[in-house]
Amino acid sequence: MLKCRQIAEIASRSLDSELPWLLRLRFxxxxxxxxxxxxxxxxxxxxxxxLRRMDDSSFDAKLSPEARQRISHEINKP
Amino acid sequence: xxxxxxxxxxxxxxxxxxxxxxxxxIGDETAAEDLVQETLLAGIKSLDSFxxxxxxxxxxxxxxxxxxxxxxxxxxxxxxASFDYDPDRExxxxxxxxxxxxxxxxxxxxxxxxxxQNEQFWRIFRDCLARLPEQTANLFIxxxxxGMEGEDLCKLFGIGTTNNLWVMLSRTRMxxxxxxxxxWFDKGK
Numbered sequence: 001m002l003k004c005r006q007i008a009e010i011a012s013r014s015l016d017s018e019l020p021w022l023l024r025l026r027f028x029x030x031x032x033x034x035x036x037x038x039x040x041x042x043x044x045x046x047x048x049x050x051l052r053r054m055d056d057s058s059f060d061a062k063l064s065p066e067a068r069q070r071i072s073h074e075i076n077k078p
Numbered sequence: 079x080x081x082x083x084x085x086x087x088x089x090x091x092x093x094x095x096x097x098x099x100x101x102x103x104i105g106d107e108t109a110a111e112d113l114v115q116e117t118l119l120a121g122i123k124s125l126d127s128f129x130x131x132x133x134x135x136x137x138x139x140x141x142x143x144x145x146x147x148x149x150x151x152x153x154x155x156x157x158x159a160s161f162d163y164d165p166d167r168e169x170x171x172x173x174x175x176x177x178x179x180x181x182x183x184x185x186x187x188x189x190x191x192x193x194x195q196n197e198q199f200w201r202i203f204r205d206c207l208a209r210l211p212e213q214t215a216n217l218f219i220x221x222x223x224x225g226m227e228g229e230d231l232c233k234l235f236g237i238g239t240t241n242n243l244w245v246m247l248s249r250t251r252m253x254x255x256x257x258x259x260x261x262w263f264d265k266g267k
Contacts, residue, residue, distance in 0.1 A: 003174075003177065003178025003179065004174060004178055004179050004180050005173075005174040005178035005179075006178065008173070008174075008248065008252065009244070009245065009248045011248075012244065012247055012248035012251050012252075013244040013247075013248065015247075015251075016221065016228060016243075016244055016247055017228060017240070017244070035183075036180045036183035036184055037180075039183070039184040039185075039186060040184045040255070043184060043187060043255050043259075044251050044255065046187070046190055047251060047254055047255060047258070048222055050194075050203060051219070051222040051223050052222070052223065053194065054102050054200070054203075054223065055098070055099065055102065055223075057194070057200045058194075058195060058196070058197045058200060059197055059200030059201060059203075059204060060197060061094075061097060061098045061101050061102075062094045062097065062098075063093050063094055063097045063111065063114065064111075067097075067111040067114075068089065068093060070111070070115070071089055071093065071111065071114060071115045071118065072085075072086055072089055074115050074119065075085040075086075075088075075089065075115065075118050075119055075122060076085050076086065
């Protein structure tokens with residue numbers, strides 16, 4: 001029986017590479033029985049989703065006026 | 079077109095978007111500003127090769143993407159000493175007890191979809207990313223935002239085996255998850 005600690009690592013690994021079939025089976029079996037690990041796995045997926053959405057996020061970052069001026073100076077050099 | 083070309087117009091139109099793109103991937107404001115500058119300079123230099131098959135912004139973002147990867151490769155080379163794979167289990171934090179069970183099981187996150195419209199949420203998310211050790215954060219971002227594959231990442235960061243890479247990514251996700259839970263989802267509980 002795999003421990004939650006191992007399952008947490010396997011859950012992450014399943015996002016990066018295909019699990020060997022037996023491991024995948026044991027992983028699924030554990031998830032079916034363990035609510036905490038199910039939640040963990042769902043949240044890892046959500047974090048991935050967040051990173052893919054970050055470019056379109058409402059987080060507003062802008063060049064500072066100083067940086068803007070510096071860059072303008074550099075790109076207008078003959 | 080080169081005769082009437084105004085570099086400042088590009089800065090005006092694409093500067094912030096390029097800055098955001100770089101900032102989200104490398105986390106370092108000064109470096110992100112430098113990359114925006116380098117990208118615009120490179121774009122101006124090779125303006126003739128812009129084919130108009132893509133938009134200017136897509137084209138410039140493509141240039142920036144290469145520059146980001148170069149930048150991260152350089153950083154990785156400078157930092158190999160502090161980036162040795164650390165086999166001890168302590169990095170799990172105190173998430174598990176001695177027999178491998180959850181100490182504090184992950185709590186249910188309430189309607190996380192709604193938070194996507196919330197700038198404060200994204201600020202917390204960015205702060206959590208910024209707390210990660212620089213090299214693991216870089217690694218993780220390339221994996222998640224650029225979809226870079228395991229073997230390429232190992233090469234870029236000089237990691238011995240993909241197995242070590244999986245472990246690093248797992249610890250990174252674990253830290254990030256805990257940070258989000260602590261500073262956003264469990265706030266006010």
